[in-house]
Amino acid sequence: MNAPVRIPLIDVESRQIAAIGHDAATQTLAVRFKNWKGENTSLYHYDNVTAEDYAALQAAESKGGHFNKVIKADPVRWPYRKVEDRPLSDAA
Template identity: 55%
Template sequence: MPQITMESVESSQIHSIGHDAASNTLAIRFKNKAGEPSSLYHYANVSAEDYAAFKGAESIGSHFYKGIKPFAEKYPYVKVESVSKSEQA
């Protein structure tokens, strides 16, 4: 699994994003209900162009929930990491 550099974003539900062009992998770390960093997911088949459109979207969350999440066949995903409350303390 690629090690992907993450970048914080302005979003109510997404904490940070990153992309590995060599493997076309999108990394998304979500926020929990308290707005703290939570689970990390990797989405496959996300090209550099797809990532640029995602990163540049007016609403990153809206772009994700409308253009990536509903298309699990095109962008299969895997949960890479969970963050529990004890790990965040």
């Protein structure tokens, strides 16, 4: 299995998402989540996310709401995998 691509993350204002990033070449979305305490937790990668999809997430007033309604709601279109349990750096 290939190592996951490293994707720089940017912090976002959200109760459930700490940071997001995108790699256009691989169409991979990186999402660092928060726990109920607001602490950074697991990092996931989502496949088949276009630059337009990522721009829509960035522009959304509610990042968590958009993510849940659009990306998380369709795991067939956007398959995902857990990359790490805890943050190790500012890149994914």
